[in-house]
Amino acid sequence: MSDSSGDIIIKGGSVEIVFSEQTFQGQGGKYGNQHKKIVSVEVKDDNTGQLQTLTLPANGKCTVRVNTR
Numbered sequence: 001m002s003d004s005s006g007d008i009i010i011k012g013g014s015v016e017i018v019f020s021e022q023t024f025q026g027q028g029g030k031y032g033n034q035h036k037k038i039v040s041v042e043v044k045d046d047n048t049g050q051l052q053t054l055t056l057p058a059n060g061k062c063t064v065r066v067n068t069r
Contacts, residue, residue, distance in 0.1 A: 006019075006020055007019075007020075007023070008023055009063065009064070009066075010038070010064040010065075010066070011062070011063050012037065012038040012056060012060040012063070012064075013037070014033065014034040014036065015033045015036045015037070016031070018031075037060035039060060040055045040056060041062075041064055
């Protein structure tokens with residue numbers, strides 16, 4: 001998966017994180033761990049403390065895209 005937009009992409013199944021050098025200068029690339037599986041995703045609003053949790057399918061296969069500016 002190629003990412004030229006600067007977004008951060010997190011894929012489930014086995015854990016894989018992909019980000020471009022535009023996002024973290026000098027550190028872009030693809031990183032992963034085949035022995036881990038994403039089971040849920042939490043997003044917390046630091047201003048209000050509101051927490052949203054999404055439980056993923058049993059196989060852990062999903063894609064989370066974090067859009068950046």
